[in-house]
Amino acid sequence: MADVVNVGVNLEAFSQAISGIQALRSSVSRVFESLKDGMKNRETLEGREKQFISEFQDNLQAVNRDLNELERLSGLVGRPSESHPLHNSGLLSLDPVQDKTPLYSQLLQAYKWSNKLQYHAGLASSLLNQQSLKRSANQMGASAKRRPKVQPSTLVLPPQYVDDVISRIGRMFPDMTIELFRPNGTSAVLLLDIWTKSQYQVFQKVTDHATTALLHYQLPQMPDVVVRSFMTWLRSYIKLFQSSCQRCGRFLQDGLPPTWRDFRTLEAFHDTCRM
Template identity: 90%
Template sequence: MADTLSVGINLDAFAHAINAIQQLRSSVTRVFDSLKDGMKNKETLEGREKAFISDFQENLHAVNRDLNELERLSNLVGRPSESHPLHNSGLLSLDPVQDKTPLYSQLLQAYKWSNKLQYHAGLASSLLNQQSLKRSAMQMGVSAKRRPKVQPTTLALPPQYVDDVIARIDRMFPDMSIHLSRPNGSSAVLLLDIWSKSSYQVFQKVTDHATTALLHYQLPQMPDVVVRSFMTWLRSYIKLFQAPCQRCGKFLQDGLPPTWRDFRTLEAFHDTCRQ
């Protein structure tokens, strides 16, 4: 018998107990196999019954023997010592009135929720960091090596810089009306109606897709490229009722035109066809 460690567990008995569990599982499996196979391989009915009863009793005795051996080994395994102090947190599980003050269970639930929140935040951060200019819908025809890379140390851009960017975008899209205003000082916003909801389902879907596009085009180092890319994507809806779906080739599906526009190619798809 191996020496008992300071943690209070006999490792030798623990290893034998694992083997006993495996043996018990095998014995139980043989019992069910015997029931599944039933009576066979005998010429007479009496012979089949005797063979079946004999095998079944033998398998049951094996289960009983393995179970007794497992109980014997479990008594030899021992119990872990309580040498690791939990300080005041160890008293939380001793709350006598769980229905009124379930502090321990709430603490465990908060801990699990915090772990899940940290995990999903890490996934979101990694996905946002994977965004690059290669996924942008802008095809300016200028080599990436020659394009000046503006790397501001802060997102608080000068007002003149914002005015110049919006002015250039306004000249790029003469068929779109763009107005810049600063209702709260230096913070600039584009003139958009973001409060009232359209009564038409087709434009409701376009609004949802535009919200998704705002989350997709993300590059803090070059905000002007992000705005131009988003405006180029948004301008593709100028042929909302004229462009067929690139997958099914139909103009209408369930009474709606293809409202989705691919972020890279700007091709039109129905919601069900783009997946």
């Protein structure tokens, strides 16, 4: 009995409310079945009309009666106790079909993926800042012992600076929708659909090229230039189905338009023609 008091819900009224929902669904189904059957299976037209109207009114009255009963029971159910508030996360446990909509497990996976992405981005940034490719093997061997170990670091920018950069880029490309949100504090993310794979081969290739472009446009000292350059490159796909290949001059090759865009000139090429 103490458990019922702590929960704060009238379990008997709750059970009756479930039965009321089932009764309401049944009465609503009868209304639609009556509309579906119409006035068939009657001897005369006048008799069909009278019988249909009578049955339809009875079904509507049953719906109204069941709805009033459900509203009465909903007031008796009560409210659950809020001694341990879970806020919006408490709603995740209400999903009855975990196999079809595994929302909670997907959120955990996305959180782990975000942490790994931030860690590897810091490693990549520190390696690129070293510019080790410009040094000779002898210089690196001589000074390797004297250099301290470089720890992973990330580029931290003020939120207002990021907002201003994205706002300016949005004004540069009015025909593109750019949205910025911060799912985890101050870390800003541009709204992109990176989970759903397109069913069309042409857009799958564009996605692969966009991933390559993200690795190409890299300048830690000037992040606004990087974002602006990438958005300029991405906007060149606005004429994906109108541009011909700059090498072969054809619009289609193997049934596909030229999906590659040069990073410097933004010229269109087929995959086989750009080699």
